[in-house]
Amino acid sequence: MKRACRFGKPVEYTKYPGATHQTIPNVAEPEYLSWIADRFAGRPAPSNCA
Numbered sequence: 001m002k003r004a005c006r007f008g009k010p011v012e013y014t015k016y017p018g019a020t021h022q023t024i025p026n027v028a029e030p031e032y033l034s035w036i037a038d039r040f041a042g043r044p045a046p047s048n049c050a
Contacts, residue, residue, distance in 0.1 A: 005049035012046050 001013045012035075019027045039045065 001049070005047075010045035010047035011049050013048060 001011060004011045004013075014028070014031065016024060016027050035045075
């Protein structure tokens with residue numbers, strides 16, 4: 001994540017304990033749908049870069 005944050009753009013890193021490559025789309029669905037809706041609403045992208 002540190003490397004991605006160096007570009008100065010918003011980066012939000014989230015861990016999903018127990019999720020796999022196959023299950024992550026279902027596990028994270030509420031979060032990414034909300035993220036997309038916020039971008040269309042003109043809200044800034046969140047970031048957890050220091």
